[in-house]
Amino acid sequence: MKRLRETYENGERRPLPGYLLALGAYGVFTGALALVGKRTGARLPKRIGLGDTVLLTVATHKASRLLTKEAITSPLRAPFTRYEAPAGEAELVESVPEGGHKHAVGELLTCPFCAAVWIATGLSAGLVLAPRQTRLVSTVLAAVAGSDLLQLGYDRAKHITG
Structure with a gap:
């Protein structure tokens, strides 16, 4: 089998083997979730309502920011990143080493857009496998996201008024 290159035709270097490994891990993750669902006899809902979709959207957003940007979760990212600078409200700027796995x-641990796919998949599976617990966790994450907005608005209002 030919080894996957890390260079595009135009010479741009990207960690393509690492990306392929991440795609494989995502496939294993989703396959394991499906297997758990089958073994437990979980049934897919006939439909997912707008309320659950909004709740999962806000929870996914907050969980992805929490995992990929917040200072408190930086020990999880530290083996794969370099600290660069603070990025505002309890968030950090971190860079990733060039090339390789x-x-x-x-990138997966510092990119909220990338992490969101995994988180949304997990939360969606949670709605099937453990809906009450997943709604509780999602509600907590959504409440924290709402609180963040209020905190930022309060801070901005303080600066405007004085």
Whole structure:
């Protein structure tokens, strides 16, 4: 089998083998969730309502920011990133090493858009496998996201008024 290159035709270097490994891990993750669902006899809901969709959207957003940007979760990212600077309200700017698997994992752990796919998949599976618990966790994450907005608005209002 031919080894996957890390260079595009135009010479741009990207951690393509690492990305392929991440795609494989995602496939294993979703396959394991499906297997758990089958073994437990879980049934897919006939439909997912707008309320659950909004709740999962806000919870996914908050969980992805929490995992990929917040200072408190930086020990999880540290093996795959380098600290650069603070980025505002309890968030950090971190860079990832060039090339290899550490780069691909570092990108996944610092990119809220990338992490959101995994988180949304997990939360969606949670709605099937453990709906009450998943709604509780999602509600907590959504409440924290709402609180963040209020905190930022309060801070902005303080600066405007004085």
